[in-house]
Amino acid sequence: GAGAGAGASNDRPSAQDASSTTSSTSTPAPLVIDKMAKMVDEKIVFEFGGPLGVSVLMVLFPALMCYLYICLMSHSGKCVNPFNDQFWRDGLPTVMPNVYAAQMYLGFTVWQAFTARFFPGVLVKGLPVPSLNNKQLVYNCNGIASWYVDLVLLFVLHYNSIWNLGDIVDNLGPIMMVSVIWSNIVS
Numbered sequence: 672g673a674g675a676g677a678g679a680s681n682d683r684p685s686a687q688d689a690s691s692t693t694s695s696t697s698t699p700a701p702l703v704i705d706k707m708a709k710m711v712d713e714k715i716v717f718e719f720g721g722p723l724g725v726s727v728l729m730v731l732f733p734a735l736m737c738y739l740y741i742c743l744m745s746h747s748g749k750c751v752n753p754f755n756d757q758f759w760r761d762g763l764p765t766v767m768p769n770v771y772a773a774q775m776y777l778g779f780t781v782w783q784a785f786t787a788r789f790f791p792g793v794l795v796k797g798l799p800v801p802s803l804n805n806k807q808l809v810y811n812c813n814g815i816a817s818w819y820v821d822l823v824l825l826f827v828l829h830y831n832s833i834w835n836l837g838d839i840v841d842n843l844g845p846i847m848m849v850s851v852i853w854s855n856i857v858s
Contacts, residue, residue, distance in 0.1 A: 713802060729858075733851040737766050740844050765844045768852065772845035775838065776853065786817040 719725050738753050741762030751758050792813025799805035828834040839846065 729855055733848070736847060736851065737762070737844075740766055740847060744844065766848050768845045768848045769842070771838070772842045772849045775842065776846050776849045780853070782821075783817070786820065787811070787813065790816040790820070792816055 717724075719728060741758065742748060742750055744765050745762050753759075790811075790813040792811045792815070795810050795812050796807040797810055799807050825836065829836045
C-alpha cells in the first residue's frame with residue numbers, strides 16, 4: 672500500500688519541484704498564453720449569423736413551437752398547412768399566455784433562483800477567466816438538492832390539494848409562450 676502511494680506521489684511534481692524548475696527563462700511562456708487567452712476572450716464572435724440571424728431565430732422558433740403545439744392539440748399531431756388563416760384563428764387561443772400561466776412559470780423561476788442561491792451543494796471552481804485576470808469563479812452545484820426538494824414540495828402541494836399538477840398540462844401552451852416571452856426579455 673505504501674509503495675503504491677509513494678509511486679503515485681512521485682509521478683506528480685510537487686510545489687518544491689515547480690518552484691525549483693521555474694526560472695526567468697521559463698516565465699514568458701505563461702505570459703504569452705495569458706495574452707492569447709485574453710485576446711480570444713475579448714474577441715467578439717458572432718454566432719448563428721450575427722444579430723440578424725439571432726433575431727430571425729427569435730421570431731421563427733417560437734412560431735415553429737406554436738405551429739407544432741397547435742398541430743398536436745388541435746389536429747391530433749397531423750401537420751397542417753401553416754398558411755391557412757383558419758389554422759391560426761382556431762389554434763392561437765390554445766397558446767395565448769394568461770395570468771395563471773405567467774404566475775406558474777415566474778413563480779417556478781423565482782423558486783429556482785432561491786434554491787440556486789441558498790440550497791447546499793458542492794462548491795466547484797470554474798476555469799480561469801482571462802478577462803478577469805484568470806480569476807476562477809466558484810459555483811454552487813446544488814441541482815440534486817433542488818431536484819429532491821422540488822419533488823417533495825410538489826408531492827405535498829398536490830397531495831394536500833393546494834395545487835394541482837394537472838394545471839401544467841392544462842396550460843402547457845400558455846406556459847410555453849410565457850417562457851418564450853420571458854427568455855426573450857432576459858436575453
